[in-house]
Amino acid sequence: MASGDKCLNITTLEAKDVRWPTSLGAHGSDAMHTDPDYSCVYVTVRTSEGTYGNGLTFTLGRGTDIVLLAVKSLKKFVENRTTASIYGNFAKFWREITSESQLRWIGPEKGVTHLAVAAIVNALWDLWGKIRAVPVWRLLTEMEPEELISTIDFRYITDAITPQEAVAILREGKTGQRARIDELVANGYPAYTTQVGWIGYSDDQIRSLCRKYLAAGFTAFKIKVGQDLENDRKRCRLVREEIGWENKLMVDANQVWDVNTAIDWMKNLKDFKLLWIEEPTSPDDVLGHKAIADALRPLGIGVATGEMCCNRVMFKQFLQAQALEFCQIDSARIGGVNEILSVYLMAKKFNTKVCPHAGGVGLCEMVQHLQLWDFTSVSGTMDGRMVEFVDQQHEQFLHPATINKKACYVAPVAPGYSTELKPEAVEQYEYPRGTEWQRMFEEGIFAREV
Numbered sequence: 159m160a161s162g163d164k165c166l167n168i169t170t171l172e173a174k175d176v177r178w179p180t181s182l183g184a185h186g187s188d189a190m191h192t193d194p195d196y197s198c199v200y201v202t203v204r205t206s207e208g209t210y211g212n213g214l215t216f217t218l219g220r221g222t223d224i225v226l227l228a229v230k231s232l233k234k235f236v237e238n239r240t241t242a243s244i245y246g247n248f249a250k251f252w253r254e255i256t257s258e259s260q261l262r263w264i265g266p267e268k269g270v271t272h273l274a275v276a277a278i279v280n281a282l283w284d285l286w287g288k289i290r291a292v293p294v295w296r297l298l299t300e301m302e303p304e305e306l307i308s309t310i311d312f313r314y315i316t317d318a319i320t321p322q323e324a325v326a327i328l329r330e331g332k333t334g335q336r337a338r339i340d341e342l343v344a345n346g347y348p349a350y351t352t353q354v355g356w357i358g359y360s361d362d363q364i365r366s367l368c369r370k371y372l373a374a375g376f377t378a379f380k381i382k383v384g385q386d387l388e389n390d391r392k393r394c395r396l397v398r399e400e401i402g403w404e405n406k407l408m409v410d411a412n413q414v415w416d417v418n419t420a421i422d423w424m425k426n427l428k429d430f431k432l433l434w435i436e437e438p439t440s441p442d443d444v445l446g447h448k449a450i451a452d453a454l455r456p457l458g459i460g461v462a463t464g465e466m467c468c469n470r471v472m473f474k475q476f477l478q479a480q481a482l483e484f485c486q487i488d489s490a491r492i493g494g495v496n497e498i499l500s501v502y503l504m505a506k507k508f509n510t511k512v513c514p515h516a517g518g519v520g521l522c523e524m525v526q527h528l529q530l531w532d533f534t535s536v537s538g539t540m541d542g543r544m545v546e547f548v549d550q551q552h553e554q555f556l557h558p559a560t561i562n563k564k565a566c567y568v569a570p571v572a573p574g575y576s577t578e579l580k581p582e583a584v585e586q587y588e589y590p591r592g593t594e595w596q597r598m599f600e601e602g603i604f605a606r607e608v
């Protein structure tokens with residue numbers, strides 16, 4: 159931690175289960191997750207000085223209370239300690255919280271416990287941004303390379319990238335940084351949208367949403383596939399009719415296929431000029447993705463994955479094996495910002511484009527900071543890169559992600575990680591006591607769980 163940072167005393171960590179009833183409109187639905195209620199475990203880290211940090215991890219409905227329990231089990235790592243003791247050696251703190259001897263048995267560094275770590279760690283980055291009075295993308299950008307890498311636990315990845323190599327990448331990233339910051343502030347960062355093609359949307363809905371997002375300036379679109387081949391062909395045709403052939407189109411199968419099915423299915427969609435197939439098979443299958451990538455490369459279709467990649471070790475293997483073309487880090491997964499930074503640095507070393515995942519609640523808000531930092535400090539380019547944008551729950555946040563007239567993310571200015579929910583959002587949607595949930599139970603829209 160830079161000597162200038164104010165040292166605060168962390169008193170409490172609160173965690174809440176907050177859910178929105180998105181399944182009612184099939185928003186967010188895909189071939190695998192047909193009735194998602196966009197939800198989060200929402201963490202607030204309070205200090206005796208009054209400054210606080212918010213963080214979240216994205217969940218779907220019933221998964222939320224399980225992650226909530228894991229967050230509560232990890233509270234002890236944060237409460238009653240100073241910010242200096244965390245930020246002074248953030249990598250050490252990160253290793254402690256991911257290595258708790260009894261909890262790690264149900265991970266390690268994956269699944270529920272790692273989602274819980276992400277929520278807490280994201281809150282700590284929000285707090286750090288607020289202490290330095292800058293948005294997190296600027297916090298990261300302004301750090302000296304040595305300070306930045308002091309937040310990363312390099313265990314298990316030094317065969318792919320050493321701390322010295324990471325410092326060298328970041329040092330190189332300082333060249334021309336000022337101009338890139340100005341460019342971001344002036345023009346923002348390109349986005350694509352998935353809001354046109356959730357699997358539960360009707361054809362008419364897809365058509366009118368294509369028109370809406372075209373009019374909003376979008377030039378890249380993603381739709382869900384994987385339930386029925388003929389229907390996928392029809393949906394791709396329909397979207398192409400609306401968006402034309404110059405705009406980009408991507409498809410997302412959310413892990414439904416076996417490797418060979420993925421290859422055959424995608425051969426049947428080859429005429430639609432698809433930029434990528436996302437999550438064609440199990441998120442853990444490095445060699446399977448490689449086989450798909452090799453088979454589809456001649457067709458000009460890339461493989462994208464990462465939203466459910468469980469940790470930096472898996473990302474390392476995907477990158478080493480060249481099993482993906484588009485690396486989709488997710489801001490609410492792996493162990494939060496610290497671990498994600500290591501993935502960006504590995505992606506730079508392995509010359510792979512990062513196009514972050516953001517289909518969930520709060521993901522656009524957080525991930526924009528990371529991708530902006532990638533541009534200012536790591537890859538130094540936007541070439542072939544874009545950040546997902548879904549139009550979900552932004553109005554629930556105090557500082558929502560915003561898109562300009564050219565469909566680019568506007569660089570955030572508020573200090574922190576853009577993670578703070580409006581107080582009324584929590585009052586209405588905390589589960590099950592929020593006023594909106596109580597109303598929906600009373601009206602029989604949702605059944606109370608017993």
Ligand SMILES: C[C@H](O)[C@@H](O)[C@@H](O)[C@H](O)C(=O)O
Pocket residue numbers: 185186187188191194352410412465515516517518546
């Ligand atoms: C359940 C979710 O909406 C997913 O479908 C979503 O994250 C998706 O995979 C995406 O890429 O946006």
Ligand SMILES: [Mg+2]
Pocket residue numbers: 410412436437465515517
């Ligand atoms: Mg996806």
